[in-house]
Amino acid sequence: MAVERSARLMQGNEACVEGAIAAGCRFYAGYPITPSTEIAELMAASLPCVGGRFIQMEDEIASMAAIIGASLTGTKSMTATSGPGFSLKQENIGYAALTEVPCVIVNVQRSGPSTGLPTSPAQGDVMQSRWGTHGDHPIIVLSPSSVSETYRLTFESFNLAEKYRNPVILLMDEVVGHMRERVDLHSLSMSVVDRVKPTNKREDYLPYDAAPDGVSPMANFGDGYRCHVTGLIHNKKGYPTSKAEEVDFLIRRLHNKIDHNLDDVLKYEEYMVDDADIIVLAFGSVARSAHNAVRRARQNGVKAGLFRPITIWPFPEAAVTALAQKAKHIIVPEMNLGQLRLEVERVAGSRCQVSGINSIIGELIAPDQILRRIMEV
Amino acid sequence: MKNAAMEFRLGGSGGQGLILAGIILADAAIMEGKNAVQTQSYGPEARGGASKAEVIISESAIDYPKVTMPNVLLCLSDEAYRKYGQVVDPNGLVITDTSMHLPLPNEKTMVPLYRLPVLSIAREKIGRGLTANMVALGCLNALTKSVSDASLEQAISERVPAGTAELNLKAYRAGLAAAQQLLIAK
Structure with a gap:
């Protein structure tokens, strides 16, 4: 009965987890909600086997905060949610965008507004994924149509997050999340991108020093580099500023780092x-x-x-x-x-x-x- | 029934395990190198309420993942039949449980109807009502020969909870035998 099993029947949410772990995700914080719950369940089962950590937080706000904190220590991090949960994540998505903390947010869309039609499919979060958090901010949003593409785009979400130091949203929907279909495992081989680490001396490190469309190297919290992370507009050192030229430089740079790389994104x-x-x-x-x-x-x-x-x-x-x-x-x-x-x-x-x-x-x-x-x- | 794609709709009440049956059918098709998509829909209840699983098996790529015109409709409860049983391919077939009371389709549509004691086989012959989904799979595969018995039995062994493979395989084979007998009788 030894059958060649290069193909597997896989669920969309399962492919999301497999893609995340293959991309190097080692921390997941979340609060389960249908139709994204399988992602939390499978992360809880899988992460400990690869030396990662899963934590169920008290709500979606805390989950989003937890993945930002984990990512600051150098650990690739993700959360997943749906419907009302995505609304709750918004404030901290803005924090991740301004502080340039790589992270992946999966939203398996269900019908809304509010509790809506639990848990029927919808695509009502197109604009929320772009503008859900306040202020001008850059965001990358990817949307898969199949189970194997869910794997690839989850993987790609981590790569883009690391490369551009930006939150990336994987915008799924209930149909793709719950559907099971054939996935050819050999078609899923991809290369991992890791964030750039500083190479200069610790005392010379500036956490937000980058060209007008650039991304600065990111030191891990706890490695001895001086880091100041704030939701206030900040200068190259990470310290709060209200100087017009520093404010203008930062907000435009955050957008330029994505907008000047559209061929890649x-x-x-x-x-x-x-x-x-x-x-x-x-x-x-x-x-x-x-x-x-x-x-x-x-x-x-x-x-x-x-x-x-x-x-x-x-x-x-x-x-x-x-x-x-x-x-x-x-x-x-x-x-x-x-x-x-x-x-x-x-x-x-x-x-x-x-x-x-x-x-x-x-x-x-x-x-x-x-x-x-x-x-x- | 050598269509380009075969569409299956399995309806029952929540807790009967028809979604797992759909997963196993799709899994077996993939083992044979085919494409398969499985989707489902169910109400908020974990038990009771109508639930359905859909499977499409095809030699070529499958774009739209939902079933529109099932070639095979299997229903184990009146409520599921009322909700999901309204359309069936005129060249397809319908499998229902003998306990169902609703007026069934074949008087009007002439679609072949197979009434089988799925629930009572599970309860009485296997001794576990929970195995009705495997009995149903046996009936379905005897009547449609959609996948080989070997693939289906392997898929069952891999997908059912650890330690229950023998029981589930026994239920599958009982369903298979019951449907084969019905075919001979016809």
Whole structure:
């Protein structure tokens, strides 16, 4: 019965845990909430086996604080949540963005607002993942459509967090989180990126000394380097400042370090877009329905294509602009009332028509619904 | 039933273990080199309420992960049948438990219907009502031959709680035998 097992049936939440551990995650703090609970359960079982630590905190606010603290000591850290829990994480996500502490926040989206429809799928946190915490801040948000992509993007989230010293949000949804599908393990080999450590003498170390679009090396708390970490706007030493040029330099640098590296940060997938008159732009589980609809539209001789942003924030603006110059119509199906469509309209609205298919009933949008719209326009 | 993709919908009441049955079916298909996707839906209750598991098995990639037109519908409770049993492929088949009372579909749709004593086999023959999901898998595989018995039995052994493989395999084989007998009788 020795069967070659390079393929496995894996759940999305399980793939998230496996990807995190492979990327080097060794600390998880969280408060379980459906549909993300399997991530906490599997982290609790797996982390002790690789020398890591799992802690169930008293709530989501504390969980977010705990992963920031762990990351400051040099340990790759993650939390996962859903719905109302994601709202609670927001204040400390801003703290991580300003203090430049690498960390990964997984949000398996469920229906809202508030407790919503526990625990049906939704994509209502598109804008919250971008602007949930106050103030101008940089953020990277990735959204997987399959179980194997959940593995890869979780891994990639850690790499990006370490490279840019920034929180990264993995924006899943209930369908992808709970679905089980075939994963080919040999396709999952990826390289680990670790944060850059200081090489200068301890007394010369400045924790926030970087070029206008750069990232400074990060010393571990406890290694003897002088570090001051504050949610106040700070100078190169990490000390609070209100000097105009220092304030301006910091906030612009935080944005530049991401915005000047879009080739590295932005990921998307295109299917049949080259000659397409109609583009369906969809992400997460809805992109699978859209793929199905585009495939069938092509069988009917309709020139449709699929654009799937994998990086949701920053939004892949240049790629969508290029498509909008050729296409007549962009359809944006999403399980919310049109959050990503707003962004598509901003980028493409003056070049082609943009319309949405919006479902808020807690069910994955069916391919037929998208196909019907493709045939209408 | 040599479709490009086979769609299965398994409905029952929460706690009957049909989600595990769906996982095992998908697992067995993957062992045979096929693609498979398994999804589920259930209410907030851990026990009772209607619950369903869906599985798609295909030789090619599967984009939309949910079942739209099941080729195989298996229902173990009236409530699940009422909720999930309304659509079935005209060339497919329906498997229900003999204890169910609802008017069943085949008078109208002519879809072959197999009524099998899944729950009572589990309770009386195996002595554990909890094994109904494995009895159901046995019935399903006897009638559809979706995957080989060897793959399915291996998937059962790997997925059921430690120490219960023998009991679950016994239940699976009892379901298989009951459905095979029904086929001979027809």
